[in-house]
Amino acid sequence: MSKIIITGVAGLLGSRMAEWILANHPEYTIIGIDDLSGGYKDYVPAKVQFHQLDLSKDSIAPLFEGVSIVYHFAAYAAEGLSPFIRKYNYNSNLIATANVVNACIEHGIGRLVFTSSMAVYGHGQPPFKESDQPNPIDPYGVAKYACEMDIKIAAEQHGLEYCIIRPHNVYGHNQNIWDRYRNVLGIWMYQHINGLPFTIFGDGSQQRAFSCIDDCLLPLWKAGNDARAKNQIINMGSWKYWSIKDAAETLKRVIGNGEIKYEQARHEVKDALPSHELSVTLLDYEDNTSLEQGLTDMWHWAKQQPLRPQKSWDSYELEKGIYGFWKNK
Ligand SMILES: NC(=O)c1ccc[n+]([C@@H]2O[C@H](COP(=O)([O-])OP(=O)(O)OC[C@H]3O[C@@H](n4cnc5c(N)ncnc54)[C@H](O)[C@@H]3O)[C@@H](O)[C@H]2O)c1
Numbered sequence: 001m002s003k004i005i006i007t008g009v010a011g012l013l014g015s016r017m018a019e020w021i022l023a024n025h026p027e028y029t030i031i032g033i034d035d036l037s038g039g040y041k042d043y044v045p046a047k048v049q050f051h052q053l054d055l056s057k058d059s060i061a062p063l064f065e066g067v068s069i070v071y072h073f074a075a076y077a078a079e080g081l082s083p084f085i086r087k088y089n090y091n092s093n094l095i096a097t098a099n100v101v102n103a104c105i106e107h108g109i110g111r112l113v114f115t116s117s118m119a120v121y122g123h124g125q126p127p128f129k130e131s132d133q134p135n136p137i138d139p140y141g142v143a144k145y146a147c148e149m150d151i152k153i154a155a156e157q158h159g160l161e162y163c164i165i166r167p168h169n170v171y172g173h174n175q176n177i178w179d180r181y182r183n184v185l186g187i188w189m190y191q192h193i194n195g196l197p198f199t200i201f202g203d204g205s206q207q208r209a210f211s212c213i214d215d216c217l218l219p220l221w222k223a224g225n226d227a228r229a230k231n232q233i234i235n236m237g238s239w240k241y242w243s244i245k246d247a248a249e250t251l252k253r254v255i256g257n258g259e260i261k262y263e264q265a266r267h268e269v270k271d272a273l274p275s276h277e278l279s280v281t282l283l284d285y286e287d288n289t290s291l292e293q294g295l296t297d298m299w300h301w302a303k304q305q306p307l308r309p310q311k312s313w314d315s316y317e318l319e320k321g322i323y324g325f326w327k328n329k
Contacts (some may be wrong), residue, residue, distance in 0.1 A: 003029045003067045004224075005109075007055060007100060008041025008074030009048060012213060013167075013220070014174040017071060018045050020217040031063055037092075038076055038311075041183065043174045055096035062272065064107040069224040071113045072100045078181040079119050080201075080266050081326070082140035082291025084316040093143035094150075101154050111161045111230070113223045114151055115142045118168045118237070126207075126273035128167070130233045137269065140282060146325040148233065161230055166275045172213030172294060173301035181312040181326070185210065188251055189302040190310060192258055199325065202265030204245030209237040211287075213296035219283035228282045229314050235274035239286045247291065254275045254295045263325045 005023060008014040009032030018030050022045055032048040044050050053060055055074050064070070064200065076092040079084070097114070104112050119141030120134040134145045154160040169184075177186035188198040216236055223229045242250070245260070250256040279285035316322060 002027065003031060005031045005033065005063065005070045006048075007069050007070070008039065009050065010034040010041055010044050011034055011071045011073060012170065012172065013216070014039065014071070015045070015174045016172065016213050017217060017220055018048050019074070020188075020221070020269045022047055022222070028043055028193040028223035031067070033060060033063070034074060035271040038176055038179065040176075055099050060099060061103040062108055062111055064103040067107065068110040070099065070100065070104055070109050070111070071115065071224060073114070073115050075119070077140065078179070078229055079117070079138055079140040080268060081181040081313075081316075082138050082143075083267070083327075084318045084322055085313070086139050087317055090143055093140065093237045095200050096153050097147040098150065101160070105154055105158045109269065110222055111163060112151065113163050113220065114147060116164050116166045116233075117141065117146050118166055118235070118274060120145045120148065120166065121272070123269055123270070126271045127275040128235065128273065129275045130235055130278055133296055133298045137267070143313045153232055163229040163231070165220065165223055166231040166233065166235045166274070168209040168211055168235065168272065169299060170211045170237075172212075173298050175298070177302055177305070178192050178308045181311070182311075185247070185251065185298065186302075188258075189299060190247065191308075192255060197253070197259035197261040198248045198261050199261050200244055200248060201268070203262065204248065204260075205243050206268065206272060207271040208242050208247070209239065210247060210291050210294070211236065211238040212289035212291075214294070215286060215288050219270070219279060219285045222283045223277050226283070232278070232282055234282055235276060236276045236283070236285060237276065239274075239276045239308060240287065240291070240329065241271070241273050242291060249292050251295055251299070252294060254274070254299050264323055266323060
C-alpha cells in the first residue's frame with residue numbers, strides 16, 4: 001500500500017486533508033504527525049496512523065521509509081504574535097521544516113508539499129503574484145520564506161521534488177478557534193460563544209481573501225500528484241476580497257447578532273490578496289464556496305464544540321512593544 005505522511009494532521013488543513021484522502025483515495029495509508037500544540041487529537045480520523053511527535057526536535061526519519069507524498073502542514077501560524085515569540089516561531093516553522101526536508105531527502109520520497117504563506121509577500125503590490133520578490137514584514141513570513149528557499153536548494157542539490165503552496169486565510173470546520181492570536185474568523189466565533197464582541201485591529205478596512213478549506217482539498221491533492229505542479233510555487237486563495245469589517249458583518253448575519261469592538265491597529269499588511277491564475281491552471285482551483293456559506297457551515301460546527309479555554313501565552317519572549325490587547329492581565 002502506498003503511504004502518505006501528513007504533518008500537522010490534528011490541525012485544519014491536516015485533519016481535513018486526511019479525511020479527504022481517506023474518502024477519495026482509500027488505497028493510501030496515512031501516517032499523521034502532530035505534537036498537539038495547536039491542534040486536537042479528536043480531529044484526526046481514526047484510520048490515520050498517528051504519531052505524537054515534535055518535528056522541531058524528535059526523530060521522525062524512520063516514518064518516511066516507503067512514503068510517496070509528504071504534506072508538511074505543521075507550524076505555529078500566529079503571524080502577528082511572531083515578533084514577540086521569535087525563537088519559538090523559528091523552531092516551529094524553520095527548524096521543524098529542516099527536520100522534514102532531511103527525512104524526505106534521506107528516504108527519497110516522491111514529492112514534498114509545503115504550505116508556505118501569503119506572509120512572504122509583506123507589503124507587496126496586490127494581487128500578489130508568485131513571481132513577485134518576497135519581502136516579509138515579520139518573523140513568521142521570514143521563516144516561511146527561508147523554508148521555501150531551503151526546499152528549493154534541496155531540489156537543486158538532492159533532486160527533492162516539491163510543490164510550495166502559499167495559502168491565503170483558509171478557514172472552515174476543524175480550525176482552532178481557541179487561540180487568541182490567530183484565525184480571525186475562529187476568534188470571532190469563540191468571542192461570540194463566550195458573550196464577547198468581535199475584536200477588529202485598526203479600522204477594519206484591511207482586506208483579505210478568505211478561502212474555504214473545502215475548495216482547497218482537491219488542489220492540495222493535485223499539489224502532491226499532478227505533473228503540472230512539480231517544483232512550482234502556487235498561491236491558493238479565493239479571488240473575492242473582503243475587508244475585515246465586511247467579513248465581521250457577514251458573520252453577524254450568519255449568527256443572527258453580534259457586536260464589533262475596535263482595538264489598536266497592529267503591524268500588519270494592509271491588503272493581502274492573491275493572484276489565482278496559477279492555482280487554476282496548475283491545480284484546477286475553483287472558488288466555489290461563498291463566505292456566507294462557508295461561515296454558516298463553520299458556525300454550525302463551532303456551536304457543537306466543547307467549551308475549551310482560550311490559549312494564552314503566560315509570558316512572551318519579548319514584552320517590549322506588545323500590544324495592549326495581548327498584555328497579560
Ligand atoms: N489556515 C490558513 O489560513 C493558512 C494561511 C497561510 C498558511 N497556512 C499554513 O498552512 C499550514 C496549516 O495551517 P492550519 O491552518 O491547518 O494550522 P493549524 O494550527 O490548524 O495546524 C497546524 C498543526 O501543526 C501542529 N504543530 C505545530 N507545531 C508542531 C511541531 N513542532 N511538531 C508537530 N506538530 C506541530 C499543531 O499542533 C497543529 O495541529 C501551516 O503551515 C500554516 O502556516 C495556513
